[in-house]
Amino acid sequence: MKVVKLEDILGTDQEVDNGNWVSRRLILKSDNMGYSVHDTIIRAGTETHIWYQNHLETVYCIEGEGEVETLSDNKIYPITADTVYALDKNDEHLLRAKKDMRMVCVFNPPISGREVHDENGVYPVDES
Ligand code: 9YT
Secondary structure (H helix, E strand, C coil): CCCCCHHHHCCCCCEEECCCEEEEEEECHHHCCCCEEEEEEECCCCEEEECCCCCEEEEEEEEEEEEEEECCCCEEEEEECCEEEECCCCCCEEEEEEEEEEEEEEEECCCCCCCCCCCCCCCCCCCC
16 A cells, blocks of 8 residues: 655655646556546636646645636636536636635546646646
8 A cells, every 4th residue: 555645745746836836746647546646736816727638637625715717618616625626528727716725636547747737728648
């Protein structure tokens, strides 16, 4: 069995900061679980364009306050603690944080480790 403590990955390659968010990647592709698990802080006052065309993501907000706007229909979903959203249609969206938001994110297929969004809000396909 594997045990990972958040404090042990802070400041390592498994902590990825893109400015709007910092993603602490706890379980990665190399762990061979079929998904990755991240503890991500979305910084207050930011808006991030995201479109995971190659991944499904489920996000559990455990702290903070913000909203998601899905761009196909311009619906706005308030997101606060104890709320899950699942991007089950690879939904293109804007993520806005009113307060710092702490999110537990699960990706299928798993993230390898260092990915950040490209200019279209996408993570690349990992062919390795
Ligand atoms: C909630 C969300 O999609 N945040 C962007 C970062 C991403 N979840 C990650 O890599 O942890």
